[in-house]
Amino acid sequence: MPREKQRQLISLNKDKDNLFIAICKKEGHSFVMLGVYDKNNKVKQVLCRVGKLFTSEGGDEDSGCLFFLSKLWQILFGNGAKAQLSDEGVARNKFDPISISYQAYELSYRQYKEFIQLLEGLQTNENQFKVFKPIQEEGSEVTLELTTDLVFSDKVNTDKLKDNTCKLSIDNNCRHSAIQMVEETTHTPLPSLVSTNYMSDLPYKTQLEYGSPSQDIPFYVLPVAPTAYPELSEHKRNILSQLYERMEHMLLIAPNSVQTQRKFQCLKDLYVQMAGPKKDQSLSELLVSIQSWRAENHLVIDELRETNLVDDFLACFTIFKRKSATAQLFDKIEENLEQAQANQIG
Incomplete structure (x- = not known):
C-alpha cells in the first residue's frame, strides 16, 4: 500500500507572531509573498506565494518558446494574453539562491485569513493554491496546514480580482495585479517607492534560499501605513x-x-x-x-x-x-x- 503523505503543520500565536505581506520581483516577474517574521528582521516561515502568469488554452501554465512568443505578441499588440493567478509554492527543495527586490508590510492575522479567503474564491479544480491555512484555533494559538483544501465556508466577492488576473497586458501585468492584491489585503494604497512598471526594481533587495528570504540579509517590514x-x-x-x-x-x-x-x-x-x-x-x-x-x-x-x-x-x-x-x-x-x-x- 502507498504510504500516506505526511501533513505539514506549523503553529502560530496570532497575538505575538508577526505577519507580513510583500510585493516581490524576480527578474521580470512580480509576485506576492506572505509569511511570518521576527524582531531580528528574519523570515521564519513563508506561508503563501502567488503571482499572475499567462496560461495555455487548456488552463495550464506553459513556458515553451513558441508559446511565449505568441503570448508576447498578444501582450504587446493584441488585447492581452490569457492569464491566471497561480500558486508559486512556499518552498524549494534546492538551495538555489535567487536575487529578488521587494517591499514588505505589516499584516494582521485577520487580514491573512481574508487573503486566504480570496484565494479560495479563485480556486478551481484545475488551478489550486497550496498554502498554509488555519485548521484549528485555541485562544491565541493557531495550527496551520499546508493544503489545497477549502477551509472557509464564508464566500467573499472575488469578481474584481478575477477580472484583473484573467488577462496579462502592458497596462495590466503581473506588477499591477500584485499591487492590487496587497492594497486589497492591507486596505491602504502602496507607498510611492513602488512603481507600477514591472521592469522597475522594488526598493529593497534580498535573496531567496530554498524559496525563502535569506537568513543572512535583513528583511524589513514596514508598519501599517x-x-x-x-x-x-x-x-x-x-x-x-x-x-x-x-x-x-x-x-x-x-x-x-x-x-x-x-x-x-x-x-x-x-x-x-x-x-x-x-x-x-x-x-x-x-x-x-x-x-x-x-x-x-x-x-x-x-x-x-x-x-x-x-x-x-x-x-x-x-x-x-x-x-x-x-x-x-x-x-x-x-x-x-x-x-x-x-x-x-x-
Missing part, C-alpha cells in the same frame, strides 16, 4: 507620515548594517506607539513624549550610517558635526509641535 488611521488628528497623521517616509528611505542606505537595523526598529517602535497606545495624547503630551523618547535614543538617532573624510574630521568638533537625516527630521517635528501648541494657546 498612516492612511490606516483616519481617526487621528492632522498633526499626528503628519508626524506618522514623516516617520513612515523616513523608514522607507533610510533602508536605501547601508541596509545590511547593524546601525540601519537598529535605527529602523527604533523608529518603528515609536511609530507603533504613536498609532496605538499613545494615540490619544494631547499636543503637549505628544511633544514631551517625543522629547523624552529622543533623549533616551539619541545615540541611535544621531548616528551617521555613511560618513566621509570630512565627517570624520568634523566629528572632532561637536559644534560642526553633521546631523543625521533622522535627527533633522525630529528637529522639524519638535518645531512644528511647538508652533502648533503656541497657536492652540493663542
Whole structure:
C-alpha cells in the first residue's frame, strides 16, 4: 500500500507572531509573498506565494518558446494574453539562491485569513493554491496546514480580482495585479517607492534560499501605513507620515548594517506607539513624549550610517558635526509641535 503523505503543520500565536505581506520581483516577474517574521528582521516561515502568469488554452501554465512568443505578441499588440493567478509554492527543495527586490508590510492575522479567503474564491479544480491555512484555533494559538483544501465556508466577492488576473497586458501585468492584491489585503494604497512598471526594481533587495528570504540579509517590514488611521488628528497623521517616509528611505542606505537595523526598529517602535497606545495624547503630551523618547535614543538617532573624510574630521568638533537625516527630521517635528501648541494657546 502507498504510504500516506505526511501533513505539514506549523503553529502560530496570532497575538505575538508577526505577519507580513510583500510585493516581490524576480527578474521580470512580480509576485506576492506572505509569511511570518521576527524582531531580528528574519523570515521564519513563508506561508503563501502567488503571482499572475499567462496560461495555455487548456488552463495550464506553459513556458515553451513558441508559446511565449505568441503570448508576447498578444501582450504587446493584441488585447492581452490569457492569464491566471497561480500558486508559486512556499518552498524549494534546492538551495538555489535567487536575487529578488521587494517591499514588505505589516499584516494582521485577520487580514491573512481574508487573503486566504480570496484565494479560495479563485480556486478551481484545475488551478489550486497550496498554502498554509488555519485548521484549528485555541485562544491565541493557531495550527496551520499546508493544503489545497477549502477551509472557509464564508464566500467573499472575488469578481474584481478575477477580472484583473484573467488577462496579462502592458497596462495590466503581473506588477499591477500584485499591487492590487496587497492594497486589497492591507486596505491602504502602496507607498510611492513602488512603481507600477514591472521592469522597475522594488526598493529593497534580498535573496531567496530554498524559496525563502535569506537568513543572512535583513528583511524589513514596514508598519501599517498612516492612511490606516483616519481617526487621528492632522498633526499626528503628519508626524506618522514623516516617520513612515523616513523608514522607507533610510533602508536605501547601508541596509545590511547593524546601525540601519537598529535605527529602523527604533523608529518603528515609536511609530507603533504613536498609532496605538499613545494615540490619544494631547499636543503637549505628544511633544514631551517625543522629547523624552529622543533623549533616551539619541545615540541611535544621531548616528551617521555613511560618513566621509570630512565627517570624520568634523566629528572632532561637536559644534560642526553633521546631523543625521533622522535627527533633522525630529528637529522639524519638535518645531512644528511647538508652533502648533503656541497657536492652540493663542
